[in-house]
Amino acid sequence: DGGITQSPKYLFRKEGQNVTLSCEQNLNHDAMYWYRQDPGQGLRLIYYSQIVNDFQKGDIAEGYSVSREKKESFPLTVTSAQKNPTAFYLCASSIEQNTEAFFGQGTRLTVV
């Protein structure tokens, strides 16, 4: 059945290491997004992509990178430059901008 899948659900990283979070969708959506969520806060936009091979920075892009080589996939790399990477990361997709966004189940990243 159709949906958006994030993996892994839980991820532990040592300080100084890069780590890549996976996001795959089979909804045939053009737009994909990455949000970060911290306790007591709403979702903040990291990166978004409107179409394959194109992506734009969101509000908190520093220390993160993305790629969009395939329509179905939008992986997020958390680099060692991200000073406070421990958070809940949510990937979403929508058929186009300004329509309902469907979310994955999230990846909880913990830096140890």
Place this chain on the structure above:
Amino acid sequence: GESVGLHLPTLSVQEGDNSIINCAYSNSASDYFIWYKQESGKGPQFIIDIRSNMDKRQGQRVTVLLNKTVKHLSLQIAATQPGDSAVYFCAENKTGRRALTFGSGTRLQVQP
């Protein structure tokens, strides 16, 4: 699962009562609004949306009201059930803008 909103405003209601969750949005040019429900450790789920050319929209047990004059959005849940316990987020967007902007959320606790 771990809570995603430890310091959120909380609305506590009795099972069977109606709930009203409020949201003040920031951009007077926003023309699309969504309510999401997020259970602990999971991604947000779409509840209902409304466009700025409407002031009310009804779904199953839920109603969204939009007051553009005071930039206020509300979600009404009829006959609240224990399964409605979650964090509720409003989100807004403006046509041509990049992605949804989320509010900070309200925790709904339903007492049996």
